[in-house]
Amino acid sequence: MLDPKLLRDNPDKIRNMLEARAVKFPLDDLISLDKQRRDLIVKTDEFRKKRNEVSLEIARKKKAKEDASSLIEHMQTVSENLQRLESDQIKIEEDFTKLSLTLPNMIHESVPTGKDDTANKEVKKWGNIPVFDFPIKDHIDLTQSLDLVDLERAAKVSGARFYYLKNQLVRLNQALLQFALDFLTEKNYTPIQTPFLINRGAMEGAIIAQDFEEVIYKIENEDLYLIGTSEHAVASMHSDEIIDGKKLPLRYAGVSTCFRKEAGAHGRDQKGIFRVHQFEKVEQFVFTRPEDSWQEHEKMLAIAEEFYQKIEIPYRIMLLSSGDLGKVSAKTYDLEAWMSGQKNYREIVSCSNCLDFQARRLKIRFRDRTDEQPQYLHSLNSTLVATTRTMVAIIENFQTKDGHITVPKVLQKYVGSSLI
Secondary structure (H helix, E strand, C coil): CCCHHHHHHCHHHHHHHHHHHCCCCCHHHHHHHHHHHHHHHHHHHHHHHHHHHHHHHHHHHHHCCCCCHHHHHHHHHHHHHHHHHHHHHHHHHHHHHHHHCCCCCCCCCCCCCCCCHHHCEEEEEECCCCCCCCCCCCHHHHHHHCCCEEHHHHHHHCCCCCCEECCHHHHHHHHHHHHHHHHHHHCCCEEEECCCEECHHHHHHHCCHHHHCCCCCECCCCCCEECCCHHHHHHHCCCCCEEEHHHCCEEEEEEEEEECCCCCCCHHHHCCCCCCCEEEEEEEEEEECHHHHHHHHHHHHHHHHHHHHHHCCCEEEEECCCCCCCCCCCEEEEEEEEECCCCEEEEEEEEEECCCHHHHHHCCEEECCCCCCCEECEEEEEEEEEHHHHHHHHHHHCECCCCCEECCHHHHHHHCCCEC
């Protein structure tokens, strides 16, 4: 949610943001609702004041044993008008809030302008793309030949895009989670395992819910949704709180299973474990002071880079364009890992600064002293590891001539072997 002052004082800045994002939004309607809302606040306050004045005058007349019948009649008219205004105000407030919750975040000036991912900017590459002296396979063929994944039985039990992990791939999945938690703990992150289900209020605080209706799973007849990432649960855990500023930044290592419908994907992504409905993930999430958020953003990206450098996976960093940027984020970097079997870079990390957008929706503020006026903090999130996609990169990049997979050195102590 944006600061309402921006809507009143600089609507053209919002128009420019919407144009850069190529997003259609009824901004004039929102401006009109805001004006109606503020006008009604003034009018209801005036009528409350008038009601109080008439009430005092009635009491005075009754005490003086004077006729107050005309004032009582007037009081009834004032009260009826006030009740009508209050009802109108509630309706306008609801309409304003509902529409404002769909307005995207502002965009940082460094974000390239463009309608889609073709305008994304490559800012860095790391690592050497593996060179093989034998015909290579993608992860789908390798996992089948090594009996690491069972997709057919998963489809029988759960449907498409589910899977059974088997044998050493189960250990590799757990190794990535444990290494990620150990890695972030050393960076002074607090490990936290979140609920897998949250209510709509919490969901809407973290995301623009209507954009995710086809992606998130809802529990029938209950106000509960399966999380698409621990970010949503971590973001909302401090809702309606005023945090002690001396404790900032708060850094969380959120670990969870994630659930996504992944509608619309096609081709080879429909097979294997790259794009699935369920996977494990460790997420960086940071609450910080506004003046520190851009420094924190770069720090989170550096942490994600260090993680993949330790696993020895080649990658590139892409700065997303305005048209490819998520609506909640002001700026996002994607870390794309090289997948040898696909001969392409694929996104495995998304690192975003949301400024005070989520904090305003969730009413999360901070102050250093109790006599200070609280202010909204900033929230940032970044994938550290989504295990299925990272395993795809490991499987395809570390395959051997005899059809096996070398376990990256940093993970061998967790897996218990150097070869799968």
